[in-house]
Amino acid sequence: MKAPAFDYARPASLDETFALMARHGDDARLLAGGQTLLATLNMRLSEPALLIDINRIDALKGLTVEGDMLRIGALATHRQIEESPLVARHAPLLTMAAPHIAHRAIRNRGTFGGSIAYADPAAEWPVCLAVLEGFVVVRDRDGERRIAAKHFFIDLYTTDLREGELITACELPIATDADVFAFEELARRHGDYAIVGLAVAARRGAAGISRMRICYLGMGTVPVRPAHTEILLEDKALTADTIDAAIASLKTELDPMGDLTNTAETKRHLACVLARRALTSVLETTA
Numbered sequence: 257m258k259a260p261a262f263d264y265a266r267p268a269s270l271d272e273t274f275a276l277m278a279r280h281g282d283d284a285r286l287l288a289g290g291q292t293l294l295a296t297l298n299m300r301l302s303e304p305a306l307l308i309d310i311n312r313i314d315a316l317k318g319l320t321v322e323g324d325m326l327r328i329g330a331l332a333t334h335r336q337i338e339e340s341p342l343v344a345r346h347a348p349l350l351t352m353a354a355p356h357i358a359h360r361a362i363r364n365r366g367t368f369g370g371s372i373a374y375a376d377p378a379a380e381w382p383v384c385l386a387v388l389e390g391f392v393v394v395r396d397r398d399g400e401r402r403i404a405a406k407h408f409f410i411d412l413y414t415t416d417l418r419e420g421e422l423i424t425a426c427e428l429p430i431a432t433d434a435d436v437f438a439f440e441e442l443a444r445r446h447g448d449y450a451i452v453g454l455a456v457a458a459r460r461g462a463a464g465i466s467r468m469r470i471c472y473l474g475m476g477t478v479p480v481r482p483a484h485t486e487i488l489l490e491d492k493a494l495t496a497d498t499i500d501a502a503i504a505s506l507k508t509e510l511d512p513m514g515d516l517t518n519t520a521e522t523k524r525h526l527a528c529v530l531a532r533r534a535l536t537s538v539l540e541t542t543a
């Protein structure tokens with residue numbers, strides 16, 4: 257199918273964008289990489305009268321370190337992130353996760369901001385943002401808000417983004433020498449959205465692992481953090497026994513949603529298999 261007819265605007269500044277958003281309200285949609293939006297238009301899932309192409313706005317671009325944060329401009333593409341030495345150094349989890357996102361052609365165009373705004377529960381970037389306890393920076397005509405990831409993702413495809421706001425950037429705490437990361441996912445074919453995946457961010461301390469963060473994709477309506485299991489792994493050495501204990505804990509703590517092709521029980525099983533792989537990789541790195 258073809259997209260319904262729409263008008264197209266390509267503002268050069270945020271002020272111009274906010275003016276268009278205010279004038280057209282719910283009849284307008286922001287266009288970033290278009291890798292999700294254009295597919296939904298072609299399927300006639302939405303029929304906006306105006307697309308506001310934000311790709312000319314320099315304020316939304318770039319990857320920079322600011323203090324102890326890595327700032328990812330909303331328009332940074334999946335590919336720029338995947339290939340960035342700055343990201344590899346300061347947020348290596350993103351470098352691990354990026355190749356799992358769709359195919360190269362989609363990664364060439366799709367953006368970090370678009371993925372965070374769309375908030376697909378099977379997407380990789382929301383889970384990375386959540387496990388790293390990063391922030392989403394949003395702006396409207398009146399100013400800026402900085403929203404912690406745990407407050408940003410509210411429900412299925414539903415975020416804390418308000419009418420008239422757009423995402424300008426995301427901020428991630430930069431990795432220290434004590435941090436270790438792992439990313440695992442399972443998709444039927446490479447490039448498909450994953451059935452289940454997880455990101456792990458662990459910090460080494462005097463007694464072993466001082467901080468453990470685990471976050472799942474494909475397991476709920478938003479990125480899912482198994483808080484009880486995280487705490488179970490903290491302030492002790494990571495060993496084969498503690499990994500066994502973590503898997504046992506996940507089996508009771510995880511409460512996935514089944515979908516058209518996988519039951520909740522299958523997802524729980526896969527989530528535990530992937531957790532064992534990820535935690536074993538952390539163990540091998542920290543040994």
Ligand SMILES: Cc1cc2nc3c(=O)[nH]c(=O)nc-3n(C[C@H](O)[C@H](O)[C@H](O)COP(=O)(O)OP(=O)(O)OC[C@H]3O[C@@H](n4cnc5c(N)ncnc54)[C@H](O)[C@@H]3O)c2cc1C
Binds near residue numbers: 357
């Ligand atoms: C075949 C296929 C496979 C895919 N597989 C995966 C996958 O495995 N993993 C994955 O994570 N993604 C996958 N995607 C989606 C892809 O990653 C998209 O690039 C991403 O979800 C949206 O980014 P975009 O820049 O293309 O956004 P767009 O499509 O331009 O926009 C998406 C939505 O976000 C809004 N938006 C965009 N930018 C902003 C902003 N700065 N502020 C506020 N709102 C904004 C738009 O208005 C729109 O509603 C796949 C896509 C396709 C077509």
